[in-house]
Amino acid sequence: MAKLFLFLSGEHEDLPVSEVRAILEAEDHSYKVTEKLDQVLRLEADAACVKDLKRRAAFTRLCALELFTSSSETSSIIKAGQNVGLEEVLEPGESFVVRVKHVREYSSEINGMTLERTLGALIVDRCPTAKVKLNTPDKTFMGVLTEDRFVFGVKLAEIQAKPFVERRPRKKPFFHPSSMQAKLARCMINLAEPKAGDVVLDPFCGTGTTLIEAKLIDCKALGLDIQRRMAKGTIRNMAHFNVSPEGIIIADAKYPPLIKADCVVTDPPYGISSSTMKRTTKQIIEEVLTAVHEVLSSGRRICMAAPKKLGVVHVGTSLGYKHLESHFVYVHRSLTREIAVFEKV
Numbered sequence: 001m002a003k004l005f006l007f008l009s010g011e012h013e014d015l016p017v018s019e020v021r022a023i024l025e026a027e028d029h030s031y032k033v034t035e036k037l038d039q040v041l042r043l044e045a046d047a048a049c050v051k052d053l054k055r056r057a058a059f060t061r062l063c064a065l066e067l068f069t070s071s072s073e074t075s076s077i078i079k080a081g082q083n084v085g086l087e088e089v090l091e092p093g094e095s096f097v098v099r100v101k102h103v104r105e106y107s108s109e110i111n112g113m114t115l116e117r118t119l120g121a122l123i124v125d126r127c128p129t130a131k132v133k134l135n136t137p138d139k140t141f142m143g144v145l146t147e148d149r150f151v152f153g154v155k156l157a158e159i160q161a162k163p164f165v166e167r168r169p170r171k172k173p174f175f176h177p178s179s180m181q182a183k184l185a186r187c188m189i190n191l192a193e194p195k196a197g198d199v200v201l202d203p204f205c206g207t208g209t210t211l212i213e214a215k216l217i218d219c220k221a222l223g224l225d226i227q228r229r230m231a232k233g234t235i236r237n238m239a240h241f242n243v244s245p246e247g248i249i250i251a252d253a254k255y256p257p258l259i260k261a262d263c264v265v266t267d268p269p270y271g272i273s274s275s276t277m278k279r280t281t282k283q284i285i286e287e288v289l290t291a292v293h294e295v296l297s298s299g300r301r302i303c304m305a306a307p308k309k310l311g312v313v314h315v316g317t318s319l320g321y322k323h324l325e326s327h328f329v330y331v332h333r334s335l336t337r338e339i340a341v342f343e344k345v
Helices: 015-026 049-056 074-082 112-126 162-166 182-191 209-216 228-240 281-292 312-318
Strands: 002-008 031-037 040-045 060-071 095-102 139-146 149-158 199-202 220-225 247-250 263-266 301-307 321-332 335-344
Touching (some): 002 015, 002 049, 002 139, 002 149, 015 031, 015 049, 015 060, 015 182, 015 321, 040 149, 049 149, 060 074, 060 139, 074 149, 095 112, 162 182, 182 209, 182 263, 182 301, 199 209, 209 220, 209 228, 220 228, 228 247, 281 312, 301 312, 312 321, 312 335
Parallel strands (some): 095 139, 199 220, 199 263, 220 247, 263 301
Antiparallel strands (some): 002 040, 002 060, 060 149, 139 149, 301 335, 321 335
16 A cells, blocks of 8 residues: 555535545545545555546546655755655656645745755755756656645646546537536546446436546446437537447436446436426436436446535435435536435445
């Protein structure tokens, strides 16, 4: 078990940590969370888990091998750095760079660039053959100032935000104003805990965001939509990103024409900018949760978005599902989404 730390997105308070847990459990990695800090998660896990986090995570920015932690005073940071085996991290002649990030306004009195130079000098002192290289170094040392702590390590993987931006709704050839952001859809898939090769079902596939994100993490994708133009739009969007669904079916989610899926991830229509076909959102959610009950095996998950005011937890539990967790995501003044995760008992 390696000591790792993850630098998390600051876009949501608790979704990033829940997503990390779900990925590690879906991929069967043993782990232990040792500390949760603002935008930093410290854990002990097999270093092999970093590959899966990089492949799947939406709300994690960076994975690092932890070398030391200290209080956020400069003197404490230097002392801690002097007591760690930096020479064991760098091979003779390797180049490196040190980067320091501030979380929010923590430790604002510390100048990040000055601390980078101080730690860089310490590394050179301990590893005389090492060379500082600001661009494309062999190793990147990363320090994070958060709360009253400094966490320092060597970067193992970085998750780029740009691909998610390139898959935002307005970048797709078929656009609809109710479409979910790619990053949130990816996170919802992870919360449902599919493994590679599992079938992710979206009974309201819309513009295909969920199905695209499912394919990009090596899952199978199956979508339903009652409207032909949405089904065609999904196919168009998926082709644009060079992924192919296992099936796009024009069908009412109340009567899904299939017998099995490994998990369900969906964002039903709310009637705000998408049609509910003369049914209330609550009716739609009751119908789809009832319909997919026979499609899922016991222990498999549903991750569903719904307006906060609807009370989706009560709907799900009244139909026999076990509620595992909920997260609330502000969209605009008239809509806050509840991201609810259920398990079939």
